[in-house]
Amino acid sequence: MSDETTLEGTVAALRAAFDAAFAAPSQGARRDLVPLLALRAGGAELAVRVLESAGLLPARVVVPVPSRRPEVLGVCGHRGAVLPVFSLARLLGLPDAGEAPRWMLLAGREERVALAFEAIEGHVLVPPSALQRAAGEGLGHLPEIAELGGAGRPVVSLPSVLRAITEHRPGE
């Protein structure tokens, strides 16, 4: 009985929140909050600023191609274009977790690349105060630490990663 009461209450709360979203005046997007995507790559719990990426898509079909760079996993098709797919963990210097990548982040504007990782752990909005600069030198592609759930999570800088990719290209 109590479970049914709880479920009915939950349904009522959801309905009320949904209705309230239409009833409340439009305030636009809250600029004071930073959307983060919590993810896991190479067994490490990381975060990415959502607005730094160009899109999120599942890593359905990745065609392996020969390359001297171990970070390159292959290529994939996206909206009529062929994108190179890189392993985010290998780009960050993390070891392989033995788990196949399931998701890809799109980065770059004109020269888009896909960064594959294992899992999405959530989408959160945090105030800017929850983002702290990493102590010490830190990793080159992980300049910040986000405070999520009482624990610090390194935040990947996609422009840094993209630069590393594009800067390395003339050497190939």
Added chain:
Amino acid sequence: MERRLTFSQKLALGFALVVVVALAIAGVAVLSLRETVASKDAVIELAARRLVSAERLNAMSFRKAAEARAYVMTNDARYLEAMRTARGEMRRVLDELLAQEHDDALRRLLDEVARVEGEHGAAVDAILADAPREKLEVSAARLERDVRPLRERLNAAVETYIARQRELLEARRRQSTEAAADASRVVVVLSVAGVALAAALAILLGRTLSRQIAGAVRHVETSSAELKAAAGQQATGAKQQASAMAEITTTINELLATSRQISESSQRVASIASDTASAARTGDHAVQRSQEAVGGIRRQVELIVDHMLDLGRKSQHIGGVVEIINELAEQTNILAINATIEAAGAGEAGKRFQVVAEEIRKLADRVAGSTKDIRVLVDEVRAAVNTTVMATESGSKAAEAGARQFAELAAAFSQIARLVGSTTDSAREIELSTKQQATAVEQVNEAIANVAQATREAEASSGQSLQTASELAAMSRDLARLVQKRDAA
């Protein structure tokens, strides 16, 4: 051989021997007398007949001479015929004598008579042939001259034969007399021998019979003593047997009482076994009903298991649906994120769309949270279903085990019913056998009473036997004294 003969046979044999000897003596005497009489008769008859024949020879000779002279004187043929008849008669008599005579001397005399008679006949015939032609005187002279010497010689020969025959007759008469005397002596000797044999037989029989009777008397004495001892032992045994019979009778009576008790006990056992069989049948029926109830429980449990498995399958299906919803929520979330990114890229115009995208993302997050709750609930339901299925399977197995145990219990009750039935039959057979045994024991008791009576009679009879053995011993002693006296005499 003698020892096997009875006294009467021996006596009869002795008297028979004496009678045989007497008959032999009488037979010998009769034969001797007959022989003597026959010898006398033969002597008399033969001698007389031969003397008569000799005299007839003499007479025929004279007659023949007379007839010849008559013919010479008369020349009458009848005299001639008579003379020839007389000659033929003489020849016939002479032939008879020759045929009967075996003595050589007498046969020579008869041959001489025949030869002379032949010469005489020839001389007479010659004269008689001439007689009709000659004169009487001539014929007479020729007769006197030729025939007379021959006739004298014939008469002399006949006389010689007669004299010799008489001598022989006398000799045979004497011989017959001597034979009669010999027969008389033989009879006397046989009579004396018979008397001696009879006396010897009498002595021999007497001694043999005395010896055998004495031996038999000694045997009788010994046997009577043994019989006396045996009768004494028999009397003692009969007393012991009577006492044993009394003990046996007591034991048999106790056995009879025990048999009756066994019969009553077996009757009670049969009754109890019958009640037990009825109770076992009732228990069997109850077990069968319980078995049917357990079967129903088992079927219900199987139905519950089927329903639970169906519930498990449906909850699994719900889990699949939840997975779909979760997938949709995740995709919605991804789309919302992408919409947010696109809205941010659209600048100021995309702010409102960014809000909608944020709401969609929140809704997708809520859906994902609800699907997590649903997955947890579904997992709990599946775990509960699995637990219930396992519990119901355990219950089903327990029900099956209970059904098997009830089946074994039913079989055990059936076996108990059969065994109790067998026990009832056995108890009834024991009752019947015990009754038969009691009847047999009563019959044995009666037979024992008869045997006891027979034992008492045997005891009395053994006393009588003892007395009879004593009397027999006294009689044997008397008989022994009689035999010894006779032997001494």
